[in-house]
Amino acid sequence: MTDQPQRLIADTLDQTRDLMDASARDGALLDAVGRTAAALTATLRSGGKLLVAGNGGSAADAQHIAGEIVGRFLFDRAPMAAIALTTDTSIMTAVANDYGFDAVYERQVRGLGKPGDLFIGISTSGNSASILKACAAAREMGITVAGMTGAGGGRMAEHCDILMRVPSERTFMIQQVHITLGHILCLMAEADIFGAPGRA
Structure with missing residues (x-):
């Protein structure tokens, strides 16, 4: 391998490390993750469910998080309730066709959600229209709303x-x-609800 590709790889890994370090020192972020983990734990303990959605790479993150909740994270235990609103192509294409893509998550929140649930919307910009509409619908229904964004927060800060x-x-x-934050949420909820491995 020539020096140039190695430099690109090393620089990208260095930038990732630096951002992880900055995130670990960001008190507001740490507080928000802790509050989200507490909300997730309370939701799952009370028989509620996690609804989670995003677009593109954030859709993959939504599915990943839901998979860890329903399946397992660190150890075998009873399944917990989570739905990634990104996975049902029939629902998504029907809603997009009839109402426009911006409604694909809102309609599912309204149809599947109930007070006591938790909705996590993921948008790096904080301005994805489909996520904003879902956040607004969830809050209207009495569902707790948590968001994952970049530094600016975008319009999600309002919702x-x-x-x-x-x-x-x-x-x-x-x-x-x-x-990584998604993994932390799964880790904290699993440990809080089930305790040490072997107690599931």
């Missing part, structure tokens, strides 16, 4: 009860922290 802002403006870097 979320809790906002986890990653201190970066670069989309792919923000996404790398978002999935």
Whole structure:
């Protein structure tokens, strides 16, 4: 491998490390993640469910998080309730065709959500129209709303009860922290509800 590709790889890893370090020192972010984990734990303990959505790479993050909640994270235990609103192509294409893409998550929140649930909307810009509409619908219904965004927060700041802002403006870097935060939420909820491994 020539020096140039190695330099690109090393520089990208260095930038990722630097952003992770900055995130770990961001008191507002740490507080928001802790509050979201507490909301997730309370939701799942009370028989509620997690609804989570995003677009593009954030859709993949939504599915990843839901998979960890329903399946397992660190150890075997009973399944918990989570739905990624990004996975049903029949619903998404029907709603997009009849109402426009901006409604694809809002309609699912209204149809599947109930008070006591938790909705997590993921948007690196904080301005994805489909996520904003879902956040607004969830709050109207009495569903707690948490958001994952980049540094600016965008319009999601107006529509979320809790906002986890990653201190970066670069989309792919923000996404790398978002999935780490998703893992932390799963880790904290699983440990809080089930305790040590073997107690599930």
